Amino acid sequence: MAQRTVLPLRDRIGSITSGTLAWAYAALLVIPFYYFIVSSFKTNEEIFESPLALPTSIDLSNFTTAIEQADLGLAVANSALTTLAALVLTLLLALPASFALARATGRAGKIVENVFALGFLIPSFAALFPTFLLAAALGLFHTRTFVVFLLPATALPLSIVILTSFMRTIPRELEEAASMDGASSLQVLRQVYLPICVPGIATVLLLNFLSFWNAYLYPLILIGPDTAQRTIQVALPTLKVDAGTDYGVLMAGTLFTLLPVYLVYTLLQRQMQRALLSGAVKG
Amino acid sequence: MTALLDADPRDTIDGGPPAATRPRRRGTIRDRFPGLALPALIWYAVFMIGPVVAMFVIAFLSWPGMLTTPEPAGLDNFSRVFADETFWTATANSAIQIVVGLPVMIGLAFLLAFYVVQKPRGHRLLRYLLFIPALISAPATAMVFYAMLNPDGLVNGALRPLGLAGNEWLADPSTALGAIIAVELWSGIGYSAVLIASRLDGVEGEIVQAARLDGAGDWRLAWRVYWPIAQDFIGVVAMLQFLSMLFNSAQTVLLLTQGGPENATTTLAYLIYRKAFVETDLGYSQAVGVVLFVIGLLGMWAIRRTLRATH
Numbered sequence: 001m002a003q004r005t006v007l008p009l010r011d012r013i014g015s016i017t018s019g020t021l022a023w024a025y026a027a028l029l030v031i032p033f034y035y036f037i038v039s040s041f042k043t044n045e046e047i048f049e050s051p052l053a054l055p056t057s058i059d060l061s062n063f064t065t066a067i068e069q070a071d072l073g074l075a076v077a078n079s080a081l082t083t084l085a086a087l088v089l090t091l092l093l094a095l096p097a098s099f100a101l102a103r104a105t106g107r108a109g110k111i112v113e114n115v116f117a118l119g120f121l122i123p124s125f126a127a128l129f130p131t132f133l134l135a136a137a138l139g140l141f142h143t144r145t146f147v148v149f150l151l152p153a154t155a156l157p158l159s160i161v162i163l164t165s166f167m168r169t170i171p172r173e174l175e176e177a178a179s180m181d182g183a184s185s186l187q188v189l190r191q192v193y194l195p196i197c198v199p200g201i202a203t204v205l206l207l208n209f210l211s212f213w214n215a216y217l218y219p220l221i222l223i224g225p226d227t228a229q230r231t232i233q234v235a236l237p238t239l240k241v242d243a244g245t246d247y248g249v250l251m252a253g254t255l256f257t258l259l260p261v262y263l264v265y266t267l268l269q270r271q272m273q274r275a276l277l278s279g280a281v282k283g
Numbered sequence: 284m285t286a287l288l289d290a291d292p293r294d295t296i297d298g299g300p301p302a303a304t305r306p307r308r309r310g311t312i313r314d315r316f317p318g319l320a321l322p323a324l325i326w327y328a329v330f331m332i333g334p335v336v337a338m339f340v341i342a343f344l345s346w347p348g349m350l351t352t353p354e355p356a357g358l359d360n361f362s363r364v365f366a367d368e369t370f371w372t373a374t375a376n377s378a379i380q381i382v383v384g385l386p387v388m389i390g391l392a393f394l395l396a397f398y399v400v401q402k403p404r405g406h407r408l409l410r411y412l413l414f415i416p417a418l419i420s421a422p423a424t425a426m427v428f429y430a431m432l433n434p435d436g437l438v439n440g441a442l443r444p445l446g447l448a449g450n451e452w453l454a455d456p457s458t459a460l461g462a463i464i465a466v467e468l469w470s471g472i473g474y475s476a477v478l479i480a481s482r483l484d485g486v487e488g489e490i491v492q493a494a495r496l497d498g499a500g501d502w503r504l505a506w507r508v509y510w511p512i513a514q515d516f517i518g519v520v521a522m523l524q525f526l527s528m529l530f531n532s533a534q535t536v537l538l539l540t541q542g543g544p545e546n547a548t549t550t551l552a553y554l555i556y557r558k559a560f561v562e563t564d565l566g567y568s569q570a571v572g573v574v575l576f577v578i579g580l581l582g583m584w585a586i587r588r589t590l591r592a593t594h
């Protein structure tokens with residue numbers, strides 16, 4: 001009985017704490033955002049004097065300085081090119097593989113699948129130096145090309161797991177009907193499997209877009225500081241100088257690198273929902 | 284990621300129709316060996332497995348610089364590593380980071396997920412906000428925190444009116460590691476909460492109602508009902524965040540403190556980076572890589588044991 005009187009109090013405290021915690025964390029997420037967005041329109045003095053005040057005017061000079069100083073325009077183009085090429089390559093490798101693994105009934109398929117699943121355990125970061133040697137051995141050191149080759153490899157385990165589980169839901173009868181009509185494996189993949197897998201492909205694209213666009217250490221080590229080749233993530237930290245960083249410019253640069261991510265996320269999110277909806281209607 | 288969990292039960296689904304109904308001509312070999320998986324497999328072997336294997340080889344070579352010829356060194360690198368004070372400092376820093384950071388991150392993420400799943404007012408907004416850190420790259424996060432933690436930044440600006448003296452958070456040896464852990468928590472809690480919430484959403488309403496009828500309040504509901512059901516999934520999230528803290532934190536360290544002041548933020552992952560690319564002591568670097576690989580496996584095993592499914 002004593003417990004009955006104690007518990008409600010503890011529970012009330014519990015629910016108050018989890019609610020407070022949740023909104024406190026939300027505030028901690030929003031405040032840095034607010035801070036760096038308003039800072040990107042201010043000068044150092046204004047930032048130090050009144051960090052949370054709204055900017056007195058919408059002055060875009062920090063943005064133009066950031067873009068000029070770190071060559072951000074070129075860097076965005078490099079990032080876009082690298083990300084896009086790596087995404088295409090990922091799908092070219094992962095789609096046929098998932099298709100084969102989803103259809104495989106023998107032991108070989110299971111083994112290959114497990115090899116990919118083990119990839120979650122590989123600390124590719126620890127092997128950064130051998131990766132660097134591989135780039136040199138292929139004659140692709142300090143090029144975007146090598147990063148385009150490498151990023152899909154890092155993304156294969158997750159992409160294949162997602163796509164395979166999607167393709168498993170496709171009934172074999174559909175495929176058999178197509179094979180009877182004399183369609184080859186690749187035709188079956190293209191005409192039967194791909195259209196049904198659109199939501200899965202969208203998921204894979206969204207996840208990999210984020211990780212490719214945001215990749216930092218690989219491009220830093222493998223592409224290097226050459227402004228003609230470097231990606232946006234490598235270019236951004238160059239705005240931070242040991243003595244006398246212009247914080248307004250740094251924050252403007254940061255905002256600039258985040259815009260494409262939010263843009264694509266919003267677009268793909270909507271596309272994903274639409275795809276899922278249409279899939280449900282068909283089913 | 285979630286697929287790690289449900290990879291096994293799916294095995295049974297693929298009974299498929301008996302082989303005889305398939306056209307003979309297409310050959311059973313193709314069905315038995317997934318040939319279309321070969322390009323991906325080769326790609327994966329060259330770019331991922333190859334470098335890891337090479338890491339194990341280089342760990343046993345004496346290779347004091349890119350331009351010198353590597354020579355077999357037996358266990359010399361390892362004895363050098365274990366005799367090095369910096370290595371033990373880095374081990375201690377990594378240990379603090381994980382022993383303090385991981386339980387806090389997973390505990391808070393679980394409470395957040397639990398709160399969101401109850402659908403309180405504003406839960407949609409909350410879900411949207413929780414996703415923010417997952418979208419931001421390590422350099423962007425680091426730059427924002429660099430601006431906030433600098434002596435004239437937001438944190439000191441907020442402390443000043445309260446009459447508290449500010450601090451050079453990233454330059455003070457006693458707070459630098461804490462600052463790095465705070466950045467990790469900031470970016471890790473939200474994403475973990477989103478993942479855990481997706482699992483908690485699947486908890487059946489009947490179970491929750493039954494517990495409510497028994498007089499269970501929020502606190503008991505969270506830890507006695509939701510946690511046990513989601514425990515194995517939370518284990519997977521914990522493993523992900525463990526690996527990310529152990530390895531990827533090197534990026535944050537590189538961007539914010541370069542391991543300083545006085546090695547206060549040198550973690551094992553950052554030590555690998557520094558020895559390879561700054562000091563070009565390649566054998567040493569890869570020996571630490573092997574050590575970190577083993578720690579990673581041991582840690583995953585420990586998490587799995589602690590948070591194994593109870594049912």
